[in-house]
Amino acid sequence: MEPFAPEMYTDEEMEAVESHIMRHFGEFSNVLHEIASPDIHVDICLIPPNEERDFYTLVTMGMGAHRMNVPDELVEYRLERAELAIFLPTDWDINSSEEKFYWPIRILKQLARMPIYEDTWLGWGHTIDNGKKFAENTELSSVMLLSCPYGQEAAKCRLPNGEVVNFYQLIPLHRNEINYKIENGADALLDKFTELDPVVDISRDSVLDVPVTIMDNINRHGNKIAKKKLAVDDLLAGADHMAAYLRWCIENDLMSDDFKKSFGDVIEMTQNDGAAAPLREFIQAALNSCLFRELFNDEGQEFAAFYYDFGNDEYCYPCDVDRFAEEYFGTERYNSEEFKDEAYLFIPYDENYYQGIKKYIDFHYAVFKSNY
8 A cells, every 4th residue: 555645835834834823823732633644734723712812713734735726817816825714612622523513623624625636726705515514503504715814914824935825714604695605706795794703603693584784894895905915005994985984974963863872972073073083993893894774863874775885876875985086096097907996995094085085975965865
């Protein structure tokens, strides 16, 4: 019998990957080693909960030794190598061999080898169906790959030879969620999440089983930055237009009574000095990165239904955000490869930004008032 000869990182590559995991995911001393490795040697680094991250982190180390079969049109993005991570709650029995606790480890190992067995590749937005529930104690039955939640530096490990290993997190999904993603795309599914918690919750309901009134989600725009590898330094750039709209609504007294009771300090701060109000951070921290209809009073909700949607190019806030970007950069630069159709993410967020957006909102609000 021929001995196994698995693909493996060189010593220098392994040192770079291990250092990257330690630096961005956390210190670890426990590694789940494989006994037999016929193709690649997949270890799993077990990072225990700590004060900063109150959950277990499991990260593969070895999947990236194999270069995946990435389509020719994507080769320039250097997606051939990957490692996977999953995050588990503190009460997870990490040492149990029972399937209700072991399935995350099994999925990590299976997906690490999938590109080899099927001569394919895995990357952002890909979904993999388990075919049945992961265990009897959960309805979750598939996973989706998303960018590492710790930012662009953590998402990419540069090897000594210049190649890149991409780190993705696994988000478990319900049956109807993966079906929705297949029909509508990853971005459309992500829009359904009011908050995308990276930590596995085996009891969570499907986001498609509850009424959703989300108008916008920072994560959707942030994922564009990661997916298209945009050279955007401001990690909250995807919140700029949301913060501008929220500021305008606060200044025009369109917020609900519940919002006024819960966030009176935010209203006061915005009305006193809107330019200094940290509304982007407020949306991210207090509103789960979302704007949703119930934040506004009756008139505010009617205006949002009229304007904050892609339903009509003539009355369309996202379209106006793009129009402002074209106005700001000029048509030629706006359409250049530099921005990859996402120029709105590159405008500096300052008072000039707000005033530029405000004139569009003012105009359409006047139209709205004349019609309603």
